[in-house]
Amino acid sequence: MDPIKYIFEKPALTERIARWQMLLSEYDIVYVTQKSIKGSALAEYLAHQPISDYQPMQPEFPDEDIMALFVENKEDKNEKAWTVLFDGASNVMGHGIGAVLIFPENQYIPMTARLCFNCTNNIAEYEACAMGIRAAIESKAKILNVYRDSALVIHQLKGEWETRDTKLIPYQAYIRGLIEYFDSITFNHIPREDNQLAYALATLSSMFEVDQDAELPMIEMKSRAEPAYCHFIEEEVDGKPWYFDIKHYLKTREYPEKASENDKRALRRLAGGFMLSGDILYKRNHDLVLLRCVDAKEAELVLKEVHEGTFGTHMNGHSMARKILRAGYFWLTMENDCCTHVRKCEKCQVYADNINVPPTTLNVLSAPWPFSMWGIDVIGAIEPKAVLTPSLS
Known part of the structure; x- marks a missing residue:
């Protein structure tokens, strides 16, 4: 981390390091490692971040008769602030912009658009900002908050940084003309994690070639909390086990009825890790050990026997799943089922290794014997050094 120390203290010198050490030897430099000064850390931090508009504090209260102070809300109650998030993307595939109103x-x-002309990443940023502001003007917004994770564009639009690129000066003048349509507009810088939606739209438009004559597809986004196979493996409403289609394909090489091409391709890829021996289906483990596939009823019996059976030790869910694999059984939701079974075990809840020690020390409320003899009640504990003995007088 310290180049001067590295040059003077390296035992084996290379050609370039030896040359630098030779050049620095004429100055009689003696290197001493500086000790850490914790007291100057705050002073160095304040020195690197000076405040231009510093004003001294005024602790005097202007009027002692004032009971409370309220900040006047400048925004009209009927007019609330709108928000615009924008982002631009430039890559090998093309240029795209995205904005969210x-x-x-x-x-x-x-909103998203593909730029069909040569531009830089900063030009794409200004194009995305202009698209979002124009959408806010069309929606008749009067108070607007603009957010972006690019510090360059935000500080240039706020006027804090100078714009030297001749290609960006017309964009800055154009956006300043759009600002006049609003009563109040602010430009704010946010981290990349808070601008993921605009970033995804810009990346999608940059990688997707738009055909002006064809109709654009509508993208629908949904959220799923569980894998797709969990919905029909656990239920087994038709009375068939979860491996029925895999077993039927390995036996007859036939696909299920009304199966699409994607379903057929997924079934072929999934069946490659299984082997059928007679009427029993086995799963090939990563170490080429064959594991017997069990259905929901057999899996419930295996869980009870391994967890609280003859040799069961009431282990946790992950350890129990590994023990079931060593025993030679397999089903797709094994680890999740093991963790759920452990949480429902009554003995694990009763005899759990909980810490029963109180967080603080307990205080004795009984009085010492000298005070109890003279009829004096003492509340609370007294340390041994503070115990007083009554005098005979």
Whole structure:
């Protein structure tokens, strides 16, 4: 980390390091490692971040008769702030921009466009900002908050940084003309994690070639908390086990009825890790050990026997799943089922290794014997050094 110390204290010198050491030897430099000064850490931090508009504190209260102070809200009650998130993307595939207009009622309007001309990443940023501001003007917004994770564009639009690129000066003048349509507009810098939706729209438009004659597809996004196979493996409403289609394919090489091409391809890829011996289906483990596939009823019996059976030690869910694999059994939701079974075990809840020590020391409330003899009640504990003995007088 310290180049001067590295040059003077390296035992084996290379050609370039030896040359530097030779050049520095004429100055009689003696290297001493500086000790850490914790007291100057705050002073160095304040020195690197000076405040231009510093004002001394005034502790005197202007009027002692004032009971409370309220900040006047400048925004009209009927006019709430709108929000615009924008981002631009430039890569080998092309250039794209994305923006998100957020209504005061938390309604989102995503917008995306592909730039069919040569531009830089900063030009794409200004194009995305202009698209979002124009959408806010069309929606008749009067108070607007603009957010972006690019510090360069935000500080240039706020006027804090100078714009030297001749290609960006017309964009900056154009956006300043759009600002006049609003009563109040602010530009704010946010981290990349808070601008993921606009970033995804910009990346999608940069990698997707738009055909002006064809109709664009509508993208629908959903959220799923569980894998797709969990919904029909656990239920088994038709009375068939979860491995029925895999077993039927390995036996007859036939696909299920009404199966699409994607389903057939997924079934072939999934069946490659299984082997059928007679009427029993086995799963090939990573160490080529064959594991017997069991259905939901057999899996429940295996869970009870391994967890609280003859040799069961009431282990946790992950350890129990590994023990079941060593025993030679397999099903797809094994680890999740083991953790759920452990949480429902009554003995694990009763005899759990809980810490029963109180967080603080307990105080004795009984009085010492000298005070109890003279009829004096003492509340609370007294340390041994503070115990007083009554005098005979």
